[in-house]
Amino acid sequence: MKPAVVMVDVDGVVVRHPDPAGWSARIEEDLGVPRQALQDRFFKPSWDDVVHGRAPLRARLEPVLAEIAPHVSCNQLIRYWFEGDAHLDKALLLQLAEVRASSVPLHLATVQEHERASYLWDTLKLREKFDDIHYAAQLGVSKPSQEFYAAVEQRAGLPASAIAFIDDTEKNVEAARSRGWNAALCPPPRATLSTLIPELSD
Secondary structure, X not given: OOOOEEEEOOEOOOEOOXXXXXXXXXXXXXXXXXXXXXXXXXHHHHHHHHHOXXXXXXXXXXXXXXXXXXXXXXXXXXXXXXHHOOOEOHHHHHHHHHHHHOOOOEEEEEOOOHHHHHHHHHHOOHHHOOOEEEEHHHHOOOOOOHHHHHHHHHHHXXXXXXXXXXXXXXXXXXXXXXXXXXXXXXXXXXXXXXXHXXXXXX
């Protein structure tokens, strides 16, 4: 039996950076921002609050940049980040479009803060390819917490048994399965959706 909805992760699934080091691999060469300092001063102490919607991205990022790279504005850094982390997996999106054309809605279920969620949805136009987005800052919780999956169920108005889910992280998949979702791990090289979720072929 086909699922009522297919939930899809973003980073590592819909968006896949070609460099294993990710969007910040060349940030020191390109912008003059010390990568380790950005990690130590912004991501380590502030990311948990930002990604769970407890603090605005810019409120935490701006003072850090003023100290470690005063020549770079928040706008510059965020643009570099979002544009550098926008490599869509077009082959997967074509497969997902076929699923959606068969009357199975597609939703994003992802760990994002508000600004990047908006960038993904509006600027990258994922709103044209998916029917809804559920993300950490919006919900106040993130994968692999059971509260994340419960909050997504509530927003979607669906029971766990009606949801298929694709993620690239094993602990997220296992947590979803323990909740009752039909969850599949999507490692490279990319498997076909019908292999990951055979029910889509029903």
